[in-house]
Amino acid sequence: MRSTLFAFIAGLVFGLGLLVSGMANPAKVLGFLDLAGAWDPSLALVMAGAIGVAWPGFLLLRRQPRSRLGLPMRWPTAGHIDRPLLTGALLFGAGWGLAGFCPGPGVVALGAGQPGALVFVSAMLAGMALFRLFDDTRRLR
Amino acid sequence: MIGLAAVLLMAMNGRIAGISGILGGLLQLRRGEVAWRAAFIAGLLAAPVLWLLVAGPPHIVVEASNAALVLAGLLVGFGTRLGSGCTSGHGVCGLSRLSPRSLAATAVFMATGFITVFVVRHLLGGA
Numbered sequence: 001m002r003s004t005l006f007a008f009i010a011g012l013v014f015g016l017g018l019l020v021s022g023m024a025n026p027a028k029v030l031g032f033l034d035l036a037g038a039w040d041p042s043l044a045l046v047m048a049g050a051i052g053v054a055w056p057g058f059l060l061l062r063r064q065p066r067s068r069l070g071l072p073m074r075w076p077t078a079g080h081i082d083r084p085l086l087t088g089a090l091l092f093g094a095g096w097g098l099a100g101f102c103p104g105p106g107v108v109a110l111g112a113g114q115p116g117a118l119v120f121v122s123a124m125l126a127g128m129a130l131f132r133l134f135d136d137t138r139r140l141r
Numbered sequence: 142m143i144g145l146a147a148v149l150l151m152a153m154n155g156r157i158a159g160i161s162g163i164l165g166g167l168l169q170l171r172r173g174e175v176a177w178r179a180a181f182i183a184g185l186l187a188a189p190v191l192w193l194l195v196a197g198p199p200h201i202v203v204e205a206s207n208a209a210l211v212l213a214g215l216l217v218g219f220g221t222r223l224g225s226g227c228t229s230g231h232g233v234c235g236l237s238r239l240s241p242r243s244l245a246a247t248a249v250f251m252a253t254g255f256i257t258v259f260v261v262r263h264l265l266g267g268a
Contacts, residue, residue: 011184017142053144067155088224093253095216111186116203127218
């Protein structure tokens with residue numbers, strides 16, 4: 001129960017962070033990705049800021065055997081750089097550059113009632129479902 | 142605030158704040174995995190509502206056409222699951238953990254994002 005509450009708070013703070021920083025605005029994201037146009041580098045600082053906060057935080061948490069609520073610490077374990085990772089990142093980058101939306105900002109813009117975000121998030125969920133189909137058939141082979 | 146949220150979720154729930162992973166896992170409806178994921182997404186959805194109440198409508202401008210949004214959504218949905226992460230999971234959390242895998246993914250999606258915008262805006266003249 002408390003884990004649900006803290007997940008909600010984390011989502012809320014994350015969403016507010018995306019709004020404060022302008023990450024939730026696709027027009028600003030595209031401005032950042034447009035190196036050849038009127039380049040707006042401010043989002044690089046947003047990312048650097050987020051990493052600057054999370055890095056020491058994660059470093060301290062690394063030593064914890066369990067979370068504050070007694071849950072297991074699920075650190076990602078995959079370490080190798082393989083083709084699915086790079087192909088996935090390639091497809092994601094193309095989609096990101098096309099609309100200026102990545103998953104978090106898409107959901108936040110949906111919460112703001114943006115019709116465009118509804119189109120994007122629906123298609124994104126469809127893309128995720130499509131991946132599951134693809135992944136299932138790949139495993140069966 | 143983004144970094145703080147990521148640390149909070151790890152400290153309390155022992156989970157990485159990767160939005161695509163949280164959403165993708167929600168599609169599988171596994172026992173014990175639904176509540177916290179749904180709550181995190183609900184928090185994301187609630188953020189602009191809170192923002193609206195305090196500061197007025199957030200500044201969000203969508204330039205892409207519906208066709209471009211559909212294609213982008215499909216690419217982002219499929220790509221983030223195949224590549225196990227997006228800007229939050231690989232970009233923020235992964236780089237903060239000094240993960241070489243995330244560094245590689247971030248470099249690739251950043252580069253592809255730059256190239257896509259260049260092609261769409263400067264070679265094709267807008268989407």
